[in-house]
Amino acid sequence: MSQHLIDDVDYRILQQLIQDSTLSHKEIGQQVHMTGQAVGARIRRMRELEIIEGYTVRWNPGKIGQNVHAFVTVFLASNAAHPVFLAFAKEDRRVEEIHKVSGEGCYWMRVRATSQEELSTFLDELLGYGNYKISLVLSQIK
Amino acid sequence: MSQHLIDDVDYRILQQLIQDSTLSHKEIGQQVHMTGQAVGARIRRMRELEIIEGYTVRWNPGKIGQNVHAFVTVFLASNAAHPVFLAFAKEDRRVEEIHKVSGEGCYWMRVRATSQEELSTFLDELLGYGNYKISLVLSQIK
DNA sequence: CGATCTACTTTCATGCAGAAAGGATTTCAC
DNA sequence: GTGAAATCCTTTCTGCATGAAAGTAGATCG
Incomplete structure (x- = not known):
């Protein structure tokens, strides 16, 4: 809530990354109607805010x-x-x-x-x- | 145990990926003394065996x-x-x-x-x- | 000894990521 | 209303990673 650190587009990008972080920015961009570069900038911002803490693998x-x-x-x-x-x-x-x-x-x-x-x-x-x-x-x- | 699905090198690659899956195959290769392509082949194998289930992000x-x-x-x-x-x-x-x-x-x-x-x-x-x-x-x- | 398999390296082509520059829109002060 | 500044996007371009293909070395086995 409060100061709305992320908007709806950020949230959708985040959900996509949680599901599969190998998606290219371009592919994510198609989902949210943006270019890959714009998606990249939003992801970078979420990394800086430490909403995204890092990239990892799901394993068994x-x-x-x-x-x-x-x-x-x-x-x-x-x-x-x-x-x-x-x-x-x-x-x-x-x-x-x-x-x-x-x-x-x-x-x-x-x-x-x-x-x-x-x-x-x-x-x-x-x-x-x-x-x-x-x-x-x-x-x-x- | 048993039939040793993965060897020590695989395990080290896996640990690196868990820590940071954005590391390039080449960088991982430097740690385990292999080319990036050899690392890529081992990662592909672990994906096929479903030891690695997917790529994702750690988030807060x-x-x-x-x-x-x-x-x-x-x-x-x-x-x-x-x-x-x-x-x-x-x-x-x-x-x-x-x-x-x-x-x-x-x-x-x-x-x-x-x-x-x-x-x-x-x-x-x-x-x-x-x-x-x-x-x-x-x-x-x- | 020769055939086969496995796992690596080298080489190469495609395409992604990130930087830089430019454009559109919003916000704000005056 | 107008100009400045900020924000967020797109376009363009370069470097580099990925994955495929081909070649090589070493192990295994009849």
Whole structure:
């Protein structure tokens, strides 16, 4: 809302890029009735405003053996445990994403591993910092 | 594991692309000691194997007013509720991601909204399908 | 040993991205 | 109303990336 950082055309360009960032500016331009250069300028502007943070690939961890996918809610007892836990989580390769949350627990994490054992040893390490509750992902729907 | 779909070089290329998919094949090639064309061939292969599913952008929903970010665990009472709930969730713009999980609840969702009110009305709609538990994201750490 | 396969490099053509310059439209002060 | 400035677009042009094709080196196997 508020000062309208982006207009409708920007939004449509952004949606196209989210779907497929390899589309040429020209192709996007056909959708929004502009030349590729005009689209390029708008994209550049969104990059400068950090609405667009970067370009990346969607990929399938399961295809390279990362078959275990879990959501872990972390409960930390003492205040002192937070920084050391965060250092661990930021560093650990198996933690793909972590957020501080209000509601249940202190932190929420997405964890990926190649096997139940790897997950299990991860959870053992995690116990060094606090308690947790885990949900295993059965299938992604969206 | 198993039949080693990708080797170490593929993995390094993939990591580079995850970090920044605008890197030219040539630049990636310098990292892995190959020509850009060889890198291109490996990337093409990973696309065909659907290890790489597509190209997209990382973006910041907060910058365009999507400031509310929450994780919702959904509990469905009857079996009959599942398909109708899933149809709702797949369709709804505010549901960014949804997974079937084992552990607590039936489904886990990532929800984004522009305001507490919008989240609130979303949750009211959700009550039509089952119960839920919600965690509000305070800050993303990783 | 020779055939085949795989994965790389070299060479080449198409076309995209970004810079620069020019034009149309809006906004604002006076 | 008029001129200045800002904004946003189009047109033009250059460099470079991508992808195809052909050639080469090394591994595998009968």
